[in-house]
Amino acid sequence: MRAELARLRALLGPRLLGSRPYALLRPVRTDYDEVTDLLAEGRVGEALARYAGPMPPRSDAPVVVEHRRCLEQQVRGAVLGSGAHRLLRRWVDADWAADDAQAWAPLADTLPGGSPQRAAAAARARALGLPTTVVPQAGRHAAGLQRCRS
Numbered sequence: 001m002r003a004e005l006a007r008l009r010a011l012l013g014p015r016l017l018g019s020r021p022y023a024l025l026r027p028v029r030t031d032y033d034e035v036t037d038l039l040a041e042g043r044v045g046e047a048l049a050r051y052a053g054p055m056p057p058r059s060d061a062p063v064v065v066e067h068r069r070c071l072e073q074q075v076r077g078a079v080l081g082s083g084a085h086r087l088l089r090r091w092v093d094a095d096w097a098a099d100d101a102q103a104w105a106p107l108a109d110t111l112p113g114g115s116p117q118r119a120a121a122a123a124r125a126r127a128l129g130l131p132t133t134v135v136p137q138a139g140r141h142a143a144g145l146q147r148c149r150s
Contacts, residue, residue, distance in 0.1 A: 032071060044078045048087055053096045079103070085110035091139050101128035
């Protein structure tokens with residue numbers, strides 16, 4: 001444990017992480033905090049821009065898994081609830097959301113009729129298993145924000 005804290009202190013510096021005892025010497029803000037705060041303020045575009053994808057994707061620590069799942073659901077819900085084609089496009093263009101059929105369908109709905117992009121988005125939603133008769137309208141997704149348990 002001591003070796004790990006020494007490495008962390010070397011990265012963060014002695015003004016942030018003290019050594020006798022080991023302690024954070026000032027408040028620390030994480031990108032998780034920034035994304036949830038932006039979502040709570042309704043600033044979905046900024047939150048999506050700040051969201052770098054599922055946090056520590058390889059961690060299987062229960063608290064990390066829960067926070068990762070919760071944050072992804074909040075960002076996804078806010079993007080789907082926005083009905084904004086630019087946000088939906090940014091979402092489905094991300095590696096972690098490329099197979100999100102329920103995001104491709106509303107993206108198709110928000111694009112102009114006859115648009116090749118609309119046809120491509122609808123085809124992608126169908127290819128991912130969303131029946132063409134159940135293509136949801138943009139804005140019908142709940143964006144319910146909830147704070148994850150700390």
